[in-house]
Amino acid sequence: MHTDGDTESIPSIADLSFLQLSDSFFPTGLYTTSNGLELLFYDKNRKLTYGEISDFIKAYLVQQIGPTDCCVVGNVYNCIQKKDFMSLLELDNTYYFMRLIDETRSASTRSGIQFLRCVSAFIHNDEYLDFFSKNIKSGHARGVYPLSYALGCNSMKITKERCGLMLLYGFVVSVIGAALRLGILQHIEGQKLIDEMKPVILSTVKKNINRPLDSMWQFVPQLDIIQMHHEQMDSKMFIT
Amino acid sequence: MNRWIQKCLLLDFFLYFFVALSRIPRIGIGGPVGSGKTMLIEQLVPILKKDGYNVGIISNDVVSREDADRMRKNLATERGLMPEDLVIGIATGGCPHTAVREDPSINISVVEEMESKHPNLDLIIIESGGDNITTTFSPALADYFIYIIDVSGGDKYPRKRGLGIETSDLLVINKIDIASFIGADLSIMERDAKIVRNDKPYVFVNSKTGQGVKTVAEQIVKDVLFDAPPKSVAIN
Numbered sequence: 029m030h031t032d033g034d035t036e037s038i039p040s041i042a043d044l045s046f047l048q049l050s051d052s053f054f055p056t057g058l059y060t061t062s063n064g065l066e067l068l069f070y071d072k073n074r075k076l077t078y079g080e081i082s083d084f085i086k087a088y089l090v091q092q093i094g095p096t097d098c099c100v101v102g103n104v105y106n107c108i109q110k111k112d113f114m115s116l117l118e119l120d121n122t123y124y125f126m127r128l129i130d131e132t133r134s135a136s137t138r139s140g141i142q143f144l145r146c147v148s149a150f151i152h153n154d155e156y157l158d159f160f161s162k163n164i165k166s167g168h169a170r171g172v173y174p175l176s177y178a179l180g181c182n183s184m185k186i187t188k189e190r191c192g193l194m195l196l197y198g199f200v201v202s203v204i205g206a207a208l209r210l211g212i213l214q215h216i217e218g219q220k221l222i223d224e225m226k227p228v229i230l231s232t233v234k235k236n237i238n239r240p241l242d243s244m245w246q247f248v249p250q251l252d253i254i255q256m257h258h259e260q261m262d263s264k265m266f267i268t
Numbered sequence: 269m270n271r272w273i274q275k276c277l278l279l280d281f282f283l284y285f286f287v288a289l290s291r292i293p294r295i296g297i298g299g300p301v302g303s304g305k306t307m308l309i310e311q312l313v314p315i316l317k318k319d320g321y322n323v324g325i326i327s328n329d330v331v332s333r334e335d336a337d338r339m340r341k342n343l344a345t346e347r348g349l350m351p352e353d354l355v356i357g358i359a360t361g362g363c364p365h366t367a368v369r370e371d372p373s374i375n376i377s378v379v380e381e382m383e384s385k386h387p388n389l390d391l392i393i394i395e396s397g398g399d400n401i402t403t404t405f406s407p408a409l410a411d412y413f414i415y416i417i418d419v420s421g422g423d424k425y426p427r428k429r430g431l432g433i434e435t436s437d438l439l440v441i442n443k444i445d446i447a448s449f450i451g452a453d454l455s456i457m458e459r460d461a462k463i464v465r466n467d468k469p470y471v472f473v474n475s476k477t478g479q480g481v482k483t484v485a486e487q488i489v490k491d492v493l494f495d496a497p498p499k500s501v502a503i504n
Contacts, residue, residue: 057374060361135374142373209362263332265362267374 045184050194056139062206062266067258069210076212092246094232097174098192099239104178105188123172129255131268140176147180154183192233200225292383293492294392296410301398303418304442306335307475315485317349320498321390324354324382330397333357364397372409388499401430412492418443423452427460439470
């Protein structure tokens, strides 16, 4: 029988919330993005290999999603611990301006706002969710996705580390989903790749979840340029 | 002042605030690829505009921005019926039905941005990407759902059912001009549409010439706008 290490705990509501928020069925609109994979696919004459997609995802995780998105998640939980409401707004703004691609910026805020709205439909009286939602409405916050996601996870008693895992896992699934729809991967290959990404997700979260805000960074210039070109494509299936 | 007139003025006052503050009505238009969704919108907007209604358009597209670009050029740039920023194209990640039904988050977000930038709009039309006969719109996204098919698929189309054909608020059957060329019997389509839709409305149109589109516009004004005057008129 498989158990969760030596400590077999009794499942809780938070465990189910963990499943609910990390399910691609949760409505955030992320399926509309390929993070530039679509352009790469056409640039490579529709001949992207399994290995290239694996490298593509790893580069994003290690060089961008880890040191920015995951860092935001960790800092949100720290703000909550310190009851530091105003730093949430600073985080939101800093992340927003670190997104270099216009479409990515707007996709992040759109998904973030809709995520918050959905969670707020069944989580009531969470002071951080309420604070952030009010500030979005009044125009003082933008509602970027990783921040909204962390607030939602916190409101559902999901730990910081698990939230980081869920965010990165969700990213991996959305890119692999795009690869499936583009016909680059087949369904079993997709699951195999998800499995291969597990250690990368784990190490990226460990490395970045406690990263201070002033150490937040990203460096994927080639992928940024790909996304900028993708934005300009006349015919495309995905937002970016 | 006569008490009756006072009551009327009060009613007008409340009507104005109701119209000004309520959310902008949204119509979803879905249908298979090539059924004429974009062409229908291009014919509808001038009719509604002529009656003073201001319309915004969100066009979901599976693989291109062609439909949105065409409508922007045709309705905004060339004919000046709306500002160019009132035609917005959305890429749907290859899932047209998901974007309007299972997870309409991105569409709702864009609708809300349009509402906040243009609160005086009378109507927002959301065009789905071309899809199959199971398309429906989430009520969270659209208040009224028009499903459009065309006769080129044969006169069997309505009786094949599907959620779009059965449950839409209005079924539009397009390209009636080519029925005779492909051996489609419109009377069969009409008979089956009545049965399948339990007498919910349907309209035969030719979106290329505009035939029948006025009836669609009238249906929208009656069922979606409840015969309310355009906001610009109500405010004045």
